[in-house]
Amino acid sequence: MTFYADAGNGGGRRRGGYVPGRDPMVDEVMRGWQERYCTFTDVSICVTTFNVNGKSPPDIIRGWFPEGNVSDFYVIGLQEMDLSVGTYIIDNPKKMEEWMECIRTSLPGGAKNYRAVSTMRLIGVFIVLFQSRASSAKVSKVNAAYVATGISMLVNKLGNKGGTAISLRINDTSVCFVNSHLAAGGGELERRNQDFRDISQLTFNDGLSIYDHDAVFWFGDLNYRLKTENSSWTNDQVRQIASSSEFPVLFKYDQLREQQTAGRVFVGFQEPAIPPFRPTYKYDVGTCTWDSSEKARVPAWCDRILWWTKDPETQLKVRGYESVERILISDHKPVRAVFVLGVRTVDQAKADRLYDEAIREADRRANELLPQVSLSMTEVEFGEVHFSEPSTCVITIKNTGKSMVRFKFIVRPERGICAKWLQITPPHYVIPVGQSTQISLTVMIEKEIAWELKDTKLQDILVMNLEHGRDYFIPVTAQYYPKCFGVTLEQLLRRTGAKTENLIDFGDGPSVEEEFCPPNIPREVYRLVCALQLLGVQKLDLNVVVDDSTFIVVRNALEHDFPKDLSERVSR
Structure with missing residues (x-):
């Protein structure tokens, strides 16, 4: 079935002054005529992202922000600002206050030259926007919001990952800044994509979504890794390349660019074809040496800044995109970019005089050029x-x-x-x-x-x-098909399955047969408990974050009754 909007009679438009948002077709005409009723001013915006690895800040971080010309706005996104377990339960702003003071003193010229426009914190994911007191740009309609992802507890998220965002109007141009920390781990690609989709649903108190703004800046520890397992290079070879001037050859293995090209995430967002800096993760703290721990993480461009504009008419240029390698307090390097955004100022009297003409033009276009x-x-x-x-x-x-x-x-x-x-x-x-x-x-x-x-x-x-x-x-x-996860214990008890003679072999100890499973305990729960018994407390590391691939292995083993020994599969 096909339905068309009424293109005639001005679409029931009210006569009088021009009000944006009242009629999308008229808005499109007026956007094309902006030079007839708007003046444009360039504002500079410095955006930086830094995963600080739970570290307490020094009094000042020199060289964090570009030297030379002072920007009109500074937007800072931190991740892992606070890793203390208690923060997930009881709100504690101490780390935020310490970092706010550090940021203030690190800004070019010092704290006295800036005012904080807005902040938002989600545990360790923190965003703050400063405006230079020398800036003449008018700021209005400021809102902030967050979306929690990360570890699930019943129906809620703990917020160890997620996004914080600030929405505002600069003169008459709407702008949104999103700072996010997506799922970590080499095997968590789809979870990262899902975190992006969850954060994309963010809505501010005034009803605006991320994509309702004229310009969007999205940055943070996006955690996308290099798929170098598809190459012939070893970890050591990747590190050697990453340390040399040949590092751009590694970018063809970048997960984020691969997923973006496939249309799964960050559709329409821009970034330089290849970031002009070395991978930003992972370093030994206090050095520029790649991770020497037992895990020996493969270098990756985890920390990124991307941008998006709603219309081609929005003028946005990037003047610099770089990492700051001399900052050594974390296992990540901060990344920064400077943008020049053309913001409009509306002359309302001129817009009102154009309104009737815009209605007629919108009607003409609607009659001649139906979208297809x-x-x-x-x-x-x-x-x-x-x-x-x-x-x-x-x-x-x-x-x-x-x-x-x-x-x-x-x-x-x-x-x-x-x-x-x-x-x-x-x-x-x-x-x-x-x-x-x-x-x-x-x-x-x-x-x-x-x-x-x-x-x-x-x-x-x-x-x-x-x-x-x-x-x-x-x-x-x-x-x-509901199986062993996502159902109630009563539903699990009603499930039927083939009995097996030997569930788990305890070695020298007595065997545990499935027939010994008590009738009031679901078979899957019984198998999990037996596996935990076999692993023992000494072999369990509750500090290790288990990725989705391990969950899938366990789920499949429980649903298909193979392999029998869950403890062996999980411990691999």
């Missing part, structure tokens, strides 16, 4: 999906018409833009004529969702609307 797109797929079938294991499909949307296309997924009453088990990134976008973009659809069955599901067949119909054009109805299906 092609989709790489019009229905999405995920097949079988599993508990806590993301599954992603990518749809490519190409603008095949003669006008710019704005699309969004329609919010349905009491249902949102999609079912709870589905995520869409991005939920809306702008596609210039002849260009394409990709949206990723991800099925993720977490605990709270699994508990609510009443049917194993997951179905939804997404409604993608082209502004002043047709609606596309995209069916999405998946098959979810």
Whole structure:
């Protein structure tokens, strides 16, 4: 079925003064006429990200910020600002206050030359925005928000990973800054992608999402690694290359660029083709020497700064993108970039005089240039999906018409833009004529969702609307079979399975047969307890973060009853 918006009679527009956001088609015309009613001013913005590894700050960090011209704004994102366990339970701002003082004194010219516009903290993920007192830019509509990811506790997240963000208007241009710390570990690629998608859903108190801004800066310890296992290089060889002027050859193995090219994360965001600095992780603290610990981490560009603009008319240039290797207090190196953003100032009287003409022009365009797109797929079938294991499909949307296309997924009453088990990134976008973009659809069955599901067949119909054009109805299906995770203990007890003679071999001790499992204890729980007994407390390291691949191994062993010895699989 196809539906079109009413292009006639001005779309029911009210006459009078121009108010942005009242009519998207008129807004598009007015954006093209900005030079007729706007003046533009360049503002400089210095963005820096630093994973400080839980360290207490010195009084001052010299060389952290570029020398020379002072920027109008300084945006600082810290990760692992506070690693103390108690902070996850009781809010303790002590580390934040220490780092705030360090940042103030480290800014060019000292603290007296700046004012703090906004801050936001999520445990160790901290963002702060300063404005130079010499800056004439007008700041308004300031908001801050956060999204917690990381370790799950029942239906909540502890927030050891996540994102903090600041939204504001500089003159009449809306800007968003996002500082994030994504999942760590070489095997946690999909978890990092999922963290990005979770943070992308962030909404500020005024209702704006990340993608509603004219310009977005997204930075932090994104934790994407190098897939050098696909090369013939050893870890030592990678380190030698990373230490030499040949380091750019390593970037073709960068996970972030690979995932971005595939349309899974950071669609539409920009970054230099190759970062002009060596990998920023992992170093021995106090040195520029690669990690010499037992883990011997492979070097990687974990720390990044990316940027995005909603419209081609938004002028944003990067003047420098670099790491600061001489800073030695952490196992990461800080990264910084300086941007020049053209911000507009609206002459409201001139805009009001243009309004009637803009309405007529919008009507003419609507009648002549209906938006048209092609989709790489019009229905999405995920097949079988599993508990806590993301599954992603990518749809490519190409603008095949003669006008710019704005699309969004329609919010349905009491249902949102999609079912709870589905995520869409991005939920809306702008596609210039002849260009394409990709949206990723991800099925993720977490605990709270699994508990609510009443049917194993997951179905939804997404409604993608082209502004002043047709609606596309995209069916999405998946098959979810509840197994040993994501169900209640009562459901586990009702499960049936083939009995086995020998569950786990305890060596010289007495054998434990499955028939000895008490009738009121689920078989899977019994097997896990037996495996823990066999491993023993001495072999368990509760400080080690277990990646998703280990969870999948254990889940498959429990569901398929093979291998019998869970302790052997987990300890590998």
